[in-house]
Structures are given as C-alpha cells and as structure tokens.
Amino acid sequence: MRVLIYGAGQLAQMMYLAGCPLGIEVQAVDVKDDSVVHPVSKLPLELNLTQAIEAADALSVEFEHVPERLLEQAAASDKLLPSMSNILIGADRVREKKLLESLNVPNCAHRLVTDLTQLDECVESLGERLIIKASRDGYDGYGQWRLTDRSKLDALKQSLQGLDLDAVPLIVEQMVDFDRELSMVGVRDKQGNISTYPLAENLHYKGQLHVSVAPAPEVDTELQKRAAHIFETLASGMDYVGVLAVEMFQCGDTLLVNELAPRVHNSGHWTQSGSVTDQFENHLRAVCGLPLGDVAAIGVSAMVNIIGCGSFSRELLSIKGSHLHWYGKTVREKRKMGHINVGAADYAELGDKLAALSQYLPLEFFPKLEKEARRLRNA
Amino acid sequence: MRVLIYGAGQLAQMMYLAGCPLGIEVQAVDVKDDSVVHPVSKLPLELNLTQAIEAADALSVEFEHVPERLLEQAAASDKLLPSMSNILIGADRVREKKLLESLNVPNCAHRLVTDLTQLDECVESLGERLIIKASRDGYDGYGQWRLTDRSKLDALKQSLQGLDLDAVPLIVEQMVDFDRELSMVGVRDKQGNISTYPLAENLHYKGQLHVSVAPAPEVDTELQKRAAHIFETLASGMDYVGVLAVEMFQCGDTLLVNELAPRVHNSGHWTQSGSVTDQFENHLRAVCGLPLGDVAAIGVSAMVNIIGCGSFSRELLSIKGSHLHWYGKTVREKRKMGHINVGAADYAELGDKLAALSQYLPLEFFPKLEKEARRLRNA
Numbered sequence: 030m031r032v033l034i035y036g037a038g039q040l041a042q043m044m045y046l047a048g049c050p051l052g053i054e055v056q057a058v059d060v061k062d063d064s065v066v067h068p069v070s071k072l073p074l075e076l077n078l079t080q081a082i083e084a085a086d087a088l089s090v091e092f093e094h095v096p097e098r099l100l101e102q103a104a105a106s107d108k109l110l111p112s113m114s115n116i117l118i119g120a121d122r123v124r125e126k127k128l129l130e131s132l133n134v135p136n137c138a139h140r141l142v143t144d145l146t147q148l149d150e151c152v153e154s155l156g157e158r159l160i161i162k163a164s165r166d167g168y169d170g171y172g173q174w175r176l177t178d179r180s181k182l183d184a185l186k187q188s189l190q191g192l193d194l195d196a197v198p199l200i201v202e203q204m205v206d207f208d209r210e211l212s213m214v215g216v217r218d219k220q221g222n223i224s225t226y227p228l229a230e231n232l233h234y235k236g237q238l239h240v241s242v243a244p245a246p247e248v249d250t251e252l253q254k255r256a257a258h259i260f261e262t263l264a265s266g267m268d269y270v271g272v273l274a275v276e277m278f279q280c281g282d283t284l285l286v287n288e289l290a291p292r293v294h295n296s297g298h299w300t301q302s303g304s305v306t307d308q309f310e311n312h313l314r315a316v317c318g319l320p321l322g323d324v325a326a327i328g329v330s331a332m333v334n335i336i337g338c339g340s341f342s343r344e345l346l347s348i349k350g351s352h353l354h355w356y357g358k359t360v361r362e363k364r365k366m367g368h369i370n371v372g373a374a375d376y377a378e379l380g381d382k383l384a385a386l387s388q389y390l391p392l393e394f395f396p397k398l399e400k401e402a403r404r405l406r407n408a
Numbered sequence: 409m410r411v412l413i414y415g416a417g418q419l420a421q422m423m424y425l426a427g428c429p430l431g432i433e434v435q436a437v438d439v440k441d442d443s444v445v446h447p448v449s450k451l452p453l454e455l456n457l458t459q460a461i462e463a464a465d466a467l468s469v470e471f472e473h474v475p476e477r478l479l480e481q482a483a484a485s486d487k488l489l490p491s492m493s494n495i496l497i498g499a500d501r502v503r504e505k506k507l508l509e510s511l512n513v514p515n516c517a518h519r520l521v522t523d524l525t526q527l528d529e530c531v532e533s534l535g536e537r538l539i540i541k542a543s544r545d546g547y548d549g550y551g552q553w554r555l556t557d558r559s560k561l562d563a564l565k566q567s568l569q570g571l572d573l574d575a576v577p578l579i580v581e582q583m584v585d586f587d588r589e590l591s592m593v594g595v596r597d598k599q600g601n602i603s604t605y606p607l608a609e610n611l612h613y614k615g616q617l618h619v620s621v622a623p624a625p626e627v628d629t630e631l632q633k634r635a636a637h638i639f640e641t642l643a644s645g646m647d648y649v650g651v652l653a654v655e656m657f658q659c660g661d662t663l664l665v666n667e668l669a670p671r672v673h674n675s676g677h678w679t680q681s682g683s684v685t686d687q688f689e690n691h692l693r694a695v696c697g698l699p700l701g702d703v704a705a706i707g708v709s710a711m712v713n714i715i716g717c718g719s720f721s722r723e724l725l726s727i728k729g730s731h732l733h734w735y736g737k738t739v740r741e742k743r744k745m746g747h748i749n750v751g752a753a754d755y756a757e758l759g760d761k762l763a764a765l766s767q768y769l770p771l772e773f774f775p776k777l778e779k780e781a782r783r784l785r786n787a
Contacts, residue, residue, distance in 0.1 A: 046425055049448060052734035052746075069428060305681070305729050305751065320726035327706055347699035350684050355431035367431075372684065 030317050033081050034068065035060055035099060036091035039356040039365065040293050040309075041068040043301075044091070047309035053317060056081055060095055069357075082106050087316040089271060093119035093291055094166060110219075110270040110316040111291050118267070119291035122164040122200040129286055132266045134259055136286045137278070142199040145186050151201045152179055158204035161189070165197050173236065175204070205285060207278035211245055213256045214297035216272045216311040216321055217264040224311070224324045225257045226304060229296050229332075231276070232397045237363065239397040241332040243299045246376055246408050255284055263289065272297070272312040295334065295365070302352050302370045303330030328372050329379050331401070333386065335367040338394035345369065345389035348382050380405030409696050412460050413447065414439055414478060415470035418735040418744065419672050419688075420447040422680075423470070426688035432696060435460055439474055448736075461485050466695040468650060472498035472670055473545060489598075489649040489695040490670050497646070498670035501543040501579040508665055511645040513638055515665045516657070521578040524565045530580045531558055537583035540568070544576050552615065554583070584664060586657035590624055592635045593676035595651045595690040595700055596643040603690070603703045604636045605683060608675050608711075610655070611776045616742065618776040620711040622678045625755055625787050634663055642668065651676070651691040674713065674744070681731050681749045682709030707751050708758050710780070712765065714746040717773035724748065724768035727761050759784030 030053045034041040037057035045055040045068035057068040058078060065074045065081040074081070082088065082102070088109045090100075093116050104113040118124045129136045140151045142161075151159060157179040163172035176185050189199075210233065215225035227244035260275055263286075267273075274294030276287040297308040306314075306322025314321055328350075335341070339360035345351060350372035358366060371386060373379035383402035392398065409432045413420040416436035424434040424447035436447040437457060444453045444460040453460075461467065461481070467488045469479075472495050483492040497503045508515045519530045521540075530538060536558040542551035555564050568578070589612065594604035606623035639654055642665075646652075653673030655666045676687040685693075685701025693700055707729075714720070718739035724730060729751035737745060750765060752758035762781035771777065 042428070046428055049421070049425055050731065050733040052732070052736060302684070306731070314725065319722050322725065322731075323728040325728075343698050346693065346701065349702040349704075352429065352685070352701075353431070354429040357431060 030054070030086045031056065031084055032313060032316060033058060033065070033085040033088045034091050035088070035095045035103065037066050037068060037071055038091060039354075039358075039367075040091035042356065043298075043309045043354070044293065044313060045069055047307060048313050051310070051313065051317075051319070053313050055313070056085070057091075058099070060099060063099070078102075082108070089312070089316050090116055090292055093117070095120075111273070112268070112270075115267050115269055116291050119289050120165060122162055123198055125289055126200060128263070128267065128289075132262050134262055134286050135284065137205050138203040140201045142201050143194045145189055145194070148182060148186060148201065152176070152182060155201065155203040157182075160202045160204050161185070162200045162202065163192070163197055164200050171236070177204075205278050205280060207280045207285070209245075209279050210276060210287070211248075211256065211279050211284070212241075212274055212276045212294070212296040213260050214272060214274045214294055214300070214308055215257075215260045215264065216308070216315050216324070217269050218315045218321050219270055219318055221265065222321060223261050223264055224321050225260050226297065226300060226308070226324045227326045228253060228256050229299060231296050232401060234396050237334070237336060237365075238295050239334050239336065239395070240401050241296045241299055242376075242379070242401070242405070243303060243330050243332075244326050246405070252279075252282070252284075259284060259286060271315045272308050295368075296332075298354070298368050299330040299332040299370055300324075301354065302350070302372050303327055328374050329376055330373075331371045331379055331383055331405075333369045333371070333383070333395065333398060334365055335369065336365055336394060337362045338391060339366060341391060342389045345386055348385050348389075350382065351386065376405045376408040380408065409433070409465045410435065410463055411692060411695060412437060412444070412464040412467045413470050414467070414474045414482065416445050416447060416450055417470060418733075418737075418746075419470035421735065422677075422688045422733070423672065423692060424448060426686060427692050430689070430692065430696075430698070432692050434692070435464070436470075437478070439478060442478070457481075461487070468691070468695050469495055469671055472496070474499075490652070491647070491649075494646050494648055495670050498668050499544060501541055502577055504668055505579060507642070507646065507668075511641050513641055513665050514663065516584050517582040519580045521580050522573045524568055524573070527561060527565060527580065531555070531561060534580065534582040536561075539581045539583055540564070541579045541581065542571070542576055543579050550615070556583075584657050584659060586659045586664070588624075588658050589655060589666070590627075590635065590658050590663070591620075591653055591655045591673070591675040592639050593651060593653045593673055593679070593687055594636070594639045594643065595687070595694050595703070596648050597694045597700055598649055598697055600644065601700060602640050602643055603700050604639050605676065605679060605687070605703045606705045607632060607635050608678060610675050611780060613775050616713070616715060616744075617674050618713050618715065618774070619780050620675045620678055621755075621758070621780070621784070622682060622709050622711075623705050625784070631658075631661070631663070638663060638665060650694045651687050674747075675711075677733070677747050678709040678711040678749055679703075680733065681729070681751050682706055682711075707753050708755055709752075710750045710758055710762055710784075712748045712750070712762070712774065712777060713744055714748065715744055715773060716741045717770060718745060720770060721768045724765055727764050727768075729761065730765065755784045755787040759787065 041057040103109040159176040161174040229243035230245035232240040274290040300307040355367040420436040482488040538555040540553040608620040608622035609624035611619040653669040679686040734746040
C-alpha cells in the first residue's frame with residue numbers, strides 16, 4: 030500500500046518509519062514546489078504529484094496549513110483522509126470555534142473580530158484579560174497577542190493596525206486561569222471505531238511545546254472519561270478518519286477545548302515507546318482501512334523536545350528507557366530539531382531520569398526540564 | 409553518522425528503520441554485485457562501495473556468509489564491527505567449535521570429519537545418533553544430514569559422496585535429547601559493557617525458526633544467569649562488538665551452545681515491541697560507540713515468522729498488541745516474508761492471542777502456531 034503525505038517534515042518521516050513494517054510505503058509532498066520526495070532523505074522520487082496521487086491508496090497531511098489548491102486536488106481523488114473540511118478546521122480558528130459551538134463542546138469564551146473597534150466590546154463582555162489570535166497561519170505562538178490590562182488596549186490596537194482582518198479575522202478569547210494544559214490524541218477509523226490514548230500533560234514555553242508527560246499525572250478515571258467523551262463527540266461529529274489531537278485546558282473539574290490538530294501531533298510523540306501502538310502507526314492503520322492498534326500506555330513517559338539546539342551529548346542514551354528521535358534538519362532558532370522519549374515505571378523514577386537527562390543537555394534550550402524533574406520526583 | 413551493512417535483506421532494512429531516529433543513516437551492500445543500495449527500496453545509491461566505506465563511521469553485516477574478499481576490504485578500513493574473525497566464526501563451524509572449546513563453553517560432543525571413512529570412528533565414539541553438518545554455507549537446515557541408526561551409515565556415506573571435504577569439512581555432532589532450544593541475544597559495546605536480553609524459546613520446523621517466545625517460559629533466575637554467563641564468556645573472549653545471538657540446547661539444568669550468529673538474529677525480533685530497546689537499535693548503538701539501551705522485556709511476547717506465505721488477512725492486526733513486520737520481498741517457498749510480533753501481559757493471554765492469530769492465517773504455513781497457543785494457554 031502507498032500513502033501520500035502533504036508535508037515533508039518530521040511527522041511525514043515518522044509516518045514513513047511506522048509504515049514500512051506494515052508494508053505501507055509513505056511518500057511526501059514538499060508543498061513548496063509540489064515535488065514528491067522521500068520522507069527521510071527528502072530527495073525527489075521519480076514521479077510527479079499527479080502520478081503520486083494516482084498511485085496512492087490514501088492521501089493525508091502532516092500539517093493543516095497545506096495550500097488550499099493542493100487540498101482541493103487531493104480531495105478530488107476521493108482518497109484524502111481526514112477530509113479537506115476537517116483539515117481546514119485545524120487551519121482556521123473561525124471554523125474550529127464554529128465546530129466546537131455546533132457540537133456543544135466546552136471551550137473558552139470568545140468573539141470573532143473583523144474590525145479593531147470590536148475589541149472594545151470584547152473587553153466589555155470578556156474582561157480585560159484576553160488572548161487575541163489570528164484565525165489562520167498561527168503556529169507555535171506566532172500570530173498571538175495578549176491583553177492583560179484595559180489601559181493597554183490602545184497600544185494593542187496600534188500593533189494590530191497592519192492586519193487585514195477581512196482576509197484573516199481575529200479570534201479574541203477570554204484568558205482562562207487554567208490549572209494545566211492536557212491533550213488527548215486519539216484515532217478514528219473508517220467504520221467509526223475510536224481509540225484514545227491516555228491524556229498527556231503539556232508544558233509550553235514561549236508558545237512552544239517543550240515537555241509532555243503521559244499518562245498525565247493526577248488524572249482519575251472520571252477525567253480521562255470526560256476527555257474521551259469530548260474526543261468522541263468531536264471525531265464522530267466531524268466524521269473524522271485518522272489521528273486527531275485535541276488540546277484542552279483543565280480548570281478544576283472542567284475541560285475546555287483550546288485547539289484541534291487534524292493530524293499526528295507533537296504531544297503524541299511519547300506513544301513511540303510509551304504505548305503499545307504509536308500514533309504514527311495508528312494514523313496509517315486508520316487511513317489504510319486496517320484495524321486500529323492498542324493505545325494502552327506502557328509505564329509512564331516524558332517527551333522532551335529539542336528546540337533550536339543542535340549539539341548535545343549522545344551519552345544521554347545511557348539513561349535507561351531513553352530514546353532519541355532526531356529529525357536531521359539544519360539548526361535554526363526555535364526550530365524543532367528532534368525529541369527525546371523517556372520511559373519509566375512510575376513518576377518518581379521518571380523524575381529521576383529527567384534530572385539525569387538535564388545533566389546531558391544545554392539547559393538554556395530546555396527551560397522546563399529541571400523543574401519538571403523536581404515536580405515528578407515529588408509526585 | 410553512517411553505518412554500512414553488508415547484505416541488503418530484512419535485517420539491514422530493520423537496522424535502517426532503527427537507525428533513522430538516532431540520526432544514523434544505514435546503507436546496505438548488495439553482495440551479489442557490490443552495489444550500495446537503500447536498505448528499504450533496494451534502489452542503488454549514488455556512490456560506489458569504496459566511497460561508501462570511506463563515508464561510513466562503521467561497517468557491519470546482516471549475515472555471516474559475506475564473501476571473504478568483501479570482508480577483507482571492509483576489515484582494511486578498520487571500521488568493521490564485529491571483526492572479520494568474529495564474523496567468520498559464525499560462518500564456519502570448524503572455527504566456531506574451536507572457539508567454544510578454547511573458552512570451555514559446553515557444547516555438543518562432536519568430531520571434525522575431512523574424510524568419510526572417519527564417520528565410522530564417529531559412530532564408535534559418539535554413538536549412532538548423529539547430526540552431520542557442512543562446516544560452511546549451511547543455513548535454515550540446508551547442509552545438514554542425520555544418522556539415526558548405525559545400519560544406515562553406508563547410505564549416508566553414499567549421499568555425502570559428492571562433497572569436497574578438503575574445502576568444506578563436516579562437523580559431526582552427537583544428537584542430543586534436549587528439552588528445548590533457547591537463544592540468548594545480547595550486545596557488547598566497545599568498552600566491553602554487555603547487556604543480554606531475556607532468553608527466548610525457539611520452535612523450529614524443518615530446520616527453520618517458526619516461533620519464538622520471550623522471555624522463555626519456565627526460566628528461573630539461575631538458568632537466565634547461566635545463559636548470561638555463557639554469553640559473556642563468548643562475547644568477551646571474542647572481544648566482540650555489536651549484537652551476538654547464541655543458540656543453546658537446554659537439557660535439564662544444562663545448557664549446550666549449538667550455534668553462534670554474529671549479528672542481529674531472527675530469535676531477537678520479538679525485542680521490537682517486547683523490550684525497551686530492540687536488538688537493531690542496540691546493534692547500531694554498539695557499533696557507533698553510543699551507550700547501550702535497556703534490554704528489559706515488556707510483558708511477554710511471541711514472534712511468529714511468515715514463511716513462504718504471501719497472502720493472509722490484515723485483520724490479524726485487530727489482535728491487541730500485534731505488530732506486522734513485512735519485508736516486501738517476492739514470495740518463494742521457505743522464504744521468510746515477514747514476521748508478526750504479539751505482546752501480552754502473561755503467557756495465558758499470549759496463548760489466547762496466538763489462538764486468535766491462527767484464525768487469520770493459512771495454517772499450512774504456520775505448523776507450530778496452534779500447538780504453541782494451546783501450550784501457552786495451559787502454562
């Protein structure tokens with residue numbers, strides 16, 4: 030079988046590696062020039078996009094910001110999974126919020142803003158602590174602004190002055206004092222069967238995911254069930270096929286959906302060694318019509334992103350249960366270069382291992398690591 | 409980093425897949441024409457063997473029957489691991505037996521035969537139940553003969569008449585009434601650190617491995633220790649670097665070494681989902697000078713070879729904890745086409761899963777499966 034993935038980054042690469050044992054050949058589309066490339070070497074394959082679409086059993090994406098003309102061509106083949114409209118929900122916060130509202134899924138109070146004068150009404154109705162998000166093309170904290178105090182509203186308007194809000198409206202959200210961010214990665218197959226991984230707890234720094242711990246500590250059966258219910262509502266409501274990631278804020282007993290990603294997700298990378306079947310394999314199984322794999326966790330895991338950092342000691346592999354996933358990219362500031370998965374029997378051991386890991390890494394690139402190690406050791 | 413593997417079959421392919429996340433690029437040598445190929449696609453890469461040797465950080469093998477001229481060229485680079493002499497030990501039963509004797513490692517009573525008349529003396533000293541093995545180029549039961557009864561000695565001699573025993577002597581072994589075959593797969597790094605996986609129990613049919621169960625049932629700490637001691641004696645005695653597989657016969661409390669394989673081994677495929685770090689990754693870690701990974705088992709596992717069979721229901725993936733590893737080769741009789749790993753919490757559950765698996769497979773190709781399922785269910 031063949032699966033063509035739009036996008037030729039690390040997610041396509043990891044799908045390639047997961048597909049190989051199943052006899053599924055994953056090819057990637059470099060959306061910069063529509064070329065079809067090998068997902069690992071990135072070298073062009075000897076076929077063009079039309080031929081690759083023709084030869085594929087399924088088409089899918091590694092990111093939601095695929096140009097619409099490409100998605101339209103893909104959708105026309107009737108092989109695109111998840112569907113174009115589902116992919117666009119992940120790419121457009123207006124569509125996303127509409128979906129959440131239509132399915133009655135709890136999310137942060139928000140307003141759609143197409144004119145900066147509407148910001149005053151936002152402050153009136155949502156309060157003075159707001160997060161303003163471009164509805165499209167935002168990523169890893171880009172395209173986001175904050176208002177923390179009514180007195181700074183004019184300055185905010187100034188900084189937003191250049192935006193074309195007709196083309197890309199803003200979503201203005203009430204800032205929520207959440208306890209933590211959790212994410213649920215799950216998978217739905219063509220028959221509508223759904224499997225959800227245990228919740229992961231995500232630690233961000235400057236808008237980027239730095240560490241995930243899964244299963245998230247202090248999640249009781251009730252909370253896991255509630256998250257799974259939200260996932261099922263969304264995935265079934267969307268008639269979704271493949272892996273879907275749902276980011277949520279936990280506020281006490283309440284879960285508010287923050288964001289959807291219609292694809293394999295960074296907060297699911299822990300599944301590579303921390304679960305029976307990883308998210309990459311399960312995505313391929315789903316889009317190829319194969320039975321879904323077991324999503325049970327194996328012990329507890331942490332996933333540590335390597336961001337903007339190209340040099341560190343490989344001796345970190347001496348930590349038992351540590352696995353390096355290196356993407357083979359050129360180093361750039363804030364660029365995700367790879368990740369490290371660490372598995373342990375319990376949280377205290379996981380904390381010890383993260384503490385050990387911090388000895389091998391240049392900590393300026395890993396601002397969340399030591400504190401998380403301490404937290405887990407005391408858990 | 410780059411590792412060049414001599415041999416371009418499934419073992420090179422699985423090393424490629426294990427190397428990718430570590431940032432290790434595995435290339436393969438097709439020893440039929442000395443071409444350097446991609447281990448998955450088997451397509452030629454744009455460099456010749458000399459260039460590939462030059463570019464590699466380490467050279468290694470996926471099978472021991474690499475032509476000696478290639479091994480000599482590889483050894484001359486000072487990058488070949490394990491060493492040429494260690495590879496040849498796996499390729500030549502005369503060298504193998506000499507090693508076992510020199511290290512005082514228990515093995516089956518045997519004689520070296522360079523002339524068929526010596527067979528009479530073999531029967532005198534070893535008894536009338538013998539296994540006769542070509543000292544080189546034997547594989548999966550090829551190049552082996554049996555004597556079960558003194559009266560058939562003349563007929564045996566007749567059938568061996570055509571062999572050139574000066575070029576390829578015979579090793580004649582006393583047939584041992586062993587309880588079962590176990591194998592220990594382990595790894596030794598450049599500093600001499602050794603890690604050994606739990607013993608696997610291997611079920612053969614007509615000279616080919618069909619099923620491995622690991623950790624092998626009914627292995628107490630004492631037996632596991634004894635096997636590890638044998639492994640350490642061999643690996644240290646050989647100054648071995650990389651993954652080494654040691655096949656042993658268990659006779660009561662005694663372990664007799666039957667065969668060494670200087671490479672990743674079919675009886676270690678269960679480690680892909682049944683251990684913290686699989687044998688392919690550990691081999692690469694060792695030859696690249698990286699710290700060895702944890703070899704602890706995760707639950708219990710069975711590895712079921714798919715031999716000579718190209719068609720079966722992919723619905724077998726609905727069995728929880730099942731993973732397909734398909735090699736992408738053309739079907740031929742007795743050819744290893746792939747394998748299925750199945751993980752479970754305990755042997756009884758593993759038995760249930762193998763029983764379920766047998767429903768999805770054409771059983772004429774899987775003669776060991778149903779019986780093993782029953783045995784494990786009752787374990």
